[in-house]
Amino acid sequence: MKEIAQQFELKGNILSIEPYGNGHINRTYLVKTTDTHYILQGINSNVFKTPDCIIQNIELLWETEPDNQVILPMMPALQGGHSVTAENIVWRVFPFAEGYTSYEFIEEPWQAEKAATAYATFMKTFADINTDKLQPTIPNFHNGHLRFQQLEDAYAQASEARKNKAQKLYDFAKKHKVIFDLIQKEVDEQRIPIRVTHNDTKINNVLINKEAPDDFRVIDLDTVMQGILLYDFGDMVRSSVSPTEENEADDTKIVFNTHFFEALCKGFSVMNPVMTASEKAHIVDGAKYMIFIIGIRFLADYFNNDIYFKTSYPEENYIRARNQFVLFERLEDKESELRAIARKYFF
Ligand code: ADP
Numbered sequence: 240m241k242e243i244a245q246q247f248e249l250k251g252n253i254l255s256i257e258p259y260g261n262g263h264i265n266r267t268y269l270v271k272t273t274d275t276h277y278i279l280q281g282i283n284s285n286v287f288k289t290p291d292c293i294i295q296n297i298e299l300l301w302e303t304e305p306d307n308q309v310i311l312p313m314m315p316a317l318q319g320g321h322s323v324t325a326e327n328i329v330w331r332v333f334p335f336a337e338g339y340t341s342y343e344f345i346e347e348p349w350q351a352e353k354a355a356t357a358y359a360t361f362m363k364t365f366a367d368i369n370t371d372k373l374q375p376t377i378p379n380f381h382n383g384h385l386r387f388q389q390l391e392d393a394y395a396q397a398s399e400a401r402k403n404k405a406q407k408l409y410d411f412a413k414k415h416k417v418i419f420d421l422i423q424k425e426v427d428e429q430r431i432p433i434r435v436t437h438n439d440t441k442i443n444n445v446l447i448n449k450e451a452p453d454d455f456r457v458i459d460l461d462t463v464m465q466g467i468l469l470y471d472f473g474d475m476v477r478s479s480v481s482p483t484e485e486n487e488a489d490d491t492k493i494v495f496n497t498h499f500f501e502a503l504c505k506g507f508s509v510m511n512p513v514m515t516a517s518e519k520a521h522i523v524d525g526a527k528y529m530i531f532i533i534g535i536r537f538l539a540d541y542f543n544n545d546i547y548f549k550t551s552y553p554e555e556n557y558i559r560a561r562n563q564f565v566l567f568e569r570l571e572d573k574e575s576e577l578r579a580i581a582r583k584y585f586f
């Protein structure tokens with residue numbers, strides 16, 4: 240690790256390099272030097288088939304908005320550019336955001352509001368980039384119909400033990416797959432525009448300054464590419480409204496906190512003036528779409544014997560999938576109330 244880190248322009252001498260954070264995808268390390276701290280990250284090549292596209296997309300963001308305060312810069316590599324390839328893994332370094340926190344789950348509404356403001360600010364800041372210039376780092380990332388096909392393929396080759404264990408979840412997925420049709424139709428008929436979106440607006444992908452919450456940084460830019468606003472809003476809802484971890488063992492603890500939802504709407508409402516009527520009308524459907532699609536992806540990975548998301552025990556993807564479907568049901572319990580809240584902020 241030290242050999243890789245030394246290939247970047249870092250201040251000071253390297254003291255230590257330790258694994259860091261709770262991301263499901265990349266290899267993330269905290270690098271301490273005699274002067275400061277950095278984050279060293281190896282891009283997961285199983286997930287990202289063209290990791291250089293990620294580096295180029297982030298470079299494009301910086302070239303377009305060189306003075307922005309929304310994302311973190313990539314440190315230059317000594318050989319030029321912003322990445323180093325070692326043993327087929329592409330590595331990059333960011334400054335460690337000292338004094339900022341990323342939350343694994345929300346405890347108070349203000350945290351949800353600030354995270355939503357952060358993601359909305361991200362979208363506004365890079366809104367003028369021609370979306371064709373951003374390379375698709377994971378093609379069809381949020382394509383619901385394709386994700387459902389991948390689930391069926393995974394089920395078809397799964398072990399009997401895993402099929403039996405998760406049969407109820409699979410039945411739930413089949414019963415609800417129509418969820419994907421509504422938003423896809425709005426996109427196909429161009430009532431929902433293609434924008435520059437983050438596409439992974441999980442609550443722990445935003446860093447908030449503890450002393451000054453209006454100062455934030457959006458991180459995990461690997462999936463910045465073409466997308467729709469509702470994916471970004473929906474994934475925030477998915478990862479914020481229940482004060483539980485994604486792998487919570489006790490699913491009775493999963494709740495849909497309407498105060499957190501309202502705080503997200505409030506924080507994101509700076510987008511209201513530029514949103515189309517269809518985007519405004521489908522705010523809650525965006526949340527349903529994202530909860531459901533991530534549930535499907537966890538379930539497919541369970542049937543595939545955990546080849547995509549990092550896991551720390553064998554049933555973890557099963558638990559994660561179950562929890563998303565429980566959250567989906569908790570949303571449906573409150574759906575009319577949520578639609579009324581959304582109408583207050585998106586009109
Ligand atoms: P993954 O794609 O695996 O989710 P992330 O880029 O989200 O990787 O990084 C994982 C975690 O590491 C984040 O959730 C955050 O807590 C922490 N992290 C990442 N980059 C930084 C940074 N520059 N400063 C501080 N913490 C960071």
Ligand code: GN1
Pocket residue numbers: 261262263264265286438439441444459461462485533
């Ligand atoms: C992954 O990288 P991370 O942990 O922020 C995944 C997201 C999922 C999320 C579920 C590139 O996000 O799509 O919503 O896990 N990222 C990728 O926790 O697949």
Ligand code: MG
Pocket residue numbers: 262263441443444459
């Ligand atoms: Mg992340």
